[in-house]
Amino acid sequence: MSIAPSLDFSAFQSPDREASVYEAIREDIISGRLPANARLIVADLAEQHGTSTNPVREALQQLRGEGFVTMAQNRGARVRPIDEDFIRDIYEIEVLIEPALTRWFVGIATDADIETLEALHAEMLRLNYSDPLRHTVLDTQFHHTMYERHYNRHAVDLWWKHREILRAISRRHRTSLGRQAAVMREHGEVIEAIKAHDEQAAAAIIARHVEGSGRHIIEQMRAARRTLPKDKVD
Structure with missing residues (x-):
């Protein structure tokens, strides 16, 4: 049976596959490797994932929209507790x-x-x-x-x-x-x-x-x- 083309089912691939920055950060949040209320520093994440800062910023904005990340003035981005x-x-x-x-x-x-x-x-x-x-x-x-x-x-x-x-x-x-x-x-x-x-x-x-x-x-x-x-x- 074919999968409807209007949905992106790439996320259902094996977790062993090479993940995007967004997916990698999200996985670290869900698994607890990035604990609740941890500060998310763009430069550090870019270095960790071997990428420039722009993909990290885009990933954090997406994660913010999904509720995984909170952003506050003068406090930067932090991990929301997955509770x-x-x-x-x-x-x-x-x-x-x-x-x-x-x-x-x-x-x-x-x-x-x-x-x-x-x-x-x-x-x-x-x-x-x-x-x-x-x-x-x-x-x-x-x-x-x-x-x-x-x-x-x-x-x-x-x-x-x-x-x-x-x-x-x-x-x-x-x-x-x-x-x-x-x-x-x-x-x-x-x-x-x-x-x-x-x-x-x-x-x-x-x-x-x-x-x-x-x-x-x-x-x-x-x-x-x-x-x-x-x-x-x-």
Whole structure:
């Protein structure tokens, strides 16, 4: 199955590949190599990554827009803590955006759209999370199929930005068997709601789907924190 050309799926390549400055800094923030509130000095980062200062400045501006970096006068750029509040803020916004996008899609969904969703769902069921990277691509394509034609491009762009952030963070944590089963069940339920032309049911399922994913990331963050030595826990 082909991947929709309007999305940039380069971020789903293996993490071993050569990363851009933006991706490298973002990865250092998510992994904790750049700790919360650490000052981000452009010249130092440029030297570290073997580049000029312009790509670093562009990367920091992009990371600022995504919420990973804060900038204040006379304080420069600093790392925002990747904590439960950060995740909560993102998924609560998505709980508002994605159901609205879904309601609109139900009204315009074609037989071809439904066939695409069913094929993507079937492939995810077949893989059963045995290939997490491939699952992520298929899952993103599933939602992109529903949102790509929406007239509100700002909403679609915000969905994509937030999805990228959550994807990057969730890659650091294991997806529980319970959450895996819930994702597959919810995908099947939303397909049935779309086929029934039930906008409200589809929107409610997607809201539950998004909130469940956000809460799962927070639960995994808490579990990881409990396993840290006491001197590593703030």
